[in-house]
Amino acid sequence: MNVRNPARLLTPEQLPACLALDQAALDGLWTEAQWRTELADPRRPGIGLWNQGQLQAMACGWLVVDELHITLVAVDPRWRRQGLGRVVLAALLQQGHHEGARWATLEVAASNAAARALYGSLGFAEAGVRCGYYRNGDDALIQWVKIEG
Ligand SMILES: CC(C)(COP(=O)(O)OP(=O)(O)OC[C@H]1O[C@@H](n2cnc3c(N)ncnc32)[C@H](O)[C@@H]1OP(=O)(O)O)[C@@H](O)C(=O)NCCC(=O)NCCS
Structure with a gap:
């Protein structure tokens, strides 16, 4: 883990920082109500990387039996x-493993080269395609990785 950016579990008090980073990185993927639910649910771990009080990166997931469904990964555009x-994603995988997950899965848009490269670098492999899944017609690639402890 990066010493300058210790990874910490996101908490409900950090809602404003999560909303701001969601807006900056993903144009507001989740509403405030969705974020409140996310941050309050112990089966939905989220990890944040902070630097001088600024949330620079975050990753969230949903624990389903022995699977971690990754629902969001975002890095502040100024810090990519x-x-x-x-x-942040490796820290989320470790947190998931700590809570019993042995596999992680996510969906990524076929056109999102940066995210695909990031997931590939962590060992994610493609297991299927949902054609035309996104509103803009883009395909969703379904990826999985085995989480090593
Ligand atoms: C995808 C995203 C999370 C990557 O974050 P990042 O901090 O820039 O990624 P990292 O610096 O950790 O890069 C890790 C690896 O991913 C790949 N990668 C990251 N950004 C890349 C880019 N723009 N082009 C090509 N490869 C890229 C590289 O392989 C990189 O390793 P390298 O730097 O050693 O070559 C960030 O671009 C982002 O927040 N995008 C908007 C939100 C998003 O698309 N989230 C994912 C879908 S929910």
Whole structure:
């Protein structure tokens, strides 16, 4: 883990920072109500990377039996390509493993080259395609990785 950016579990008090980063990185993927649910549910672990009080990166997932369904990965546009995406996602996988998950899965848009490269670098492999899944007609690639403890 990066010493400058210790990974910490996201908490309900951090709602404003999560909303701000969601807006900056993903144009507001989740509403405030969705974020409140996310941060309050112990089966939905989220990890944040902070630097001087600023939330720079976050990753969230949903524990389903022995699977971790990754629901969001976001890095502040000002801090990309510095390894934060990899650090925050690896920390979420470790947290999932700690809570009993042995496999992780996610969906990524076929056109999202940055995210696909990031997931590939962590060992995610493609297991299927949902054609035309996204509103813009893009395909969703379904990926899985075995989480090693
Ligand atoms: C995808 C995202 C999380 C990557 O975060 P990041 O901190 O820039 O990624 P990292 O610096 O950890 O990069 C890890 C690896 O991913 C790949 N990668 C990351 N960004 C890339 C880019 N723009 N182009 C090509 N490869 C890229 C590289 O293989 C990189 O390793 P390298 O730097 O050693 O070559 C970030 O671009 C982001 O927040 N995008 C918007 C939100 C999003 O699309 N989320 C995923 C879908 S929910």
